[in-house]
Amino acid sequence: MPEHDMPDPDSAKCNGQRRGLLRFFSGIFRARTGRYTLAALVFAAGSAAAININTQIYNPETRQWEQYDPNRAIRYFQQHGQTPAAFQRKIVTFRTAEKPGTVVIDGDKHFLYVVLPNFQAVRYGIGVGREGFGWAGIVNVGRKAEWPVWTPPAEMVARDPKAAKYAGGMPGGPDNPLGPRALYLYEGNKDSIYRIHGTTEPWSIGLNVSSGCIRLHNDDIVDLYERVEVGAKVIVLMQGAALYKGV
């Protein structure tokens, strides 16, 4: 399914995205001048519909801009039945001073780590929405939810009849774009509007091409949910600021 037909998976974030359209540009400016800002580089929910075939994604491995073709990612997933091995959950060495239970998100590499004792971590592959890039910061898990309700933002309800029928909230379930679990990221006691959640688009793991925040395989978000406590620190690392062009 082309991305622009997908409902945006998180109402609070989507509201933030709308407000964040201008911040998208100011975010790039700040990053260019070298200051990472949390909640910068936010892509407006409304503009998800405007994504076009000229979108390119920067691949940090090859240091090349590559044409984004969602169908290619879908085909890969259908052929292999899973995402590339690098993005499958595994235990890795992770030497850090951060305490076990801390979450580290490395958007460049499309990895999310949960620190374990003895310099180890669980590493998950992640898909990162455009709004997930361009900010760095330290937040915390303010709350967790099983089978979270997804409520489309008002602007999506207005423009998308499919979303409109869920204006009052889409119950949790296999078709819910948040997937089976969600971790809500807070700054202190305040909702940051960012979430870590599951996905109905497993082919998007390892890419930063989909709408949504930080998404994991549904099996992985369930695993992560069990490992991370409310109050856990979440460190979002610095990363390239302009990972898209043509959008």
Added chain:
Amino acid sequence: MGGHEIHELAPMNKLTVPFFALGLLVTGATATRAADVVIGVPDWSSATVTAHVLKALLKTEFGLEAGLEFGTNEAIFAAMDAGTEDIHPEVWLPNHSSLNAEYVLRRKSVVMSPKGVPARQGICLTKATQDAYDIVSVNDLTDPDKAAVFDTDGNGKGEIWIGAEDWSSTKVEKIRAKSYGYDQTMDLLEAPEAIAVTAIDAAIAGDKPLVFYCYEPHHTFELHDIVFLDEPPYDPRKWTVVMPDDDPDWLEKSSAGVAWPPSFFHINYSSKLANERPDVAAFLSAIRLDVDTVSEMTYALIVERRDPEEFSAQWMADNADRIAAWRKAANH
């Protein structure tokens, strides 16, 4: 880390962000009203750790209850000037020279202990990066091909973390980048240390090239194989550093295309404390720390997350002779 005049997490724009592990060490230890002595605690790891050890020393040696008060360097100096705080555990030179000039030399409300711990600051990268890409000198960062090794956003320029936005050292690193010329090949990033340090952890785990401002002692050197990039030695004739507070054209008027001058950090304390408790002041001036000691303490408290009180008690027991020698020196 040297010289970090942090006010708050300004780089984070709308959201303020808690400081990293250090904050955990300070949390719960800030009940200062009932304290006999107040130690100001800046945000970097070694200063936080030394603050805890000083707190324990003041208790056992003098029976004083010390409170820990988190704050910026400017705030701690101002509080010592006002008499509401008593000790800064780790004042870096040359980074805090201007604060020393104001409060130690001009106002004479703060005293700098005479013996500093030698320290080092510069540009570091992971050893794996150095080996893979043959990047050994700061001048290599001016090579566009080598700088591009650190490019994560596709603009052809690498990225380098130069410190937190409000650190004085960050201003100097901007000057150095301009003077060496890698401001043309690299994007200079500012962010809180907590993020930068964790980025090193992730770069090692993910085999990703990384280059960054660094200072020693720091627990990251104990965790990872990190190396300094070579630089021409410090030359005072090539070190012209004008700070933004002194001149709006500070960057244009500055030049520093050489290594940092030899750096030291000292314990500072208020003149008020020196007047009221000259025995305590003399003891603070007699303390002799060194890089290995600070590194050991930092690793224990930051990486191993030892309980500060438990660790301090153990450390004092293990170093009883050393502490006795400080007491003896203070009494002469």
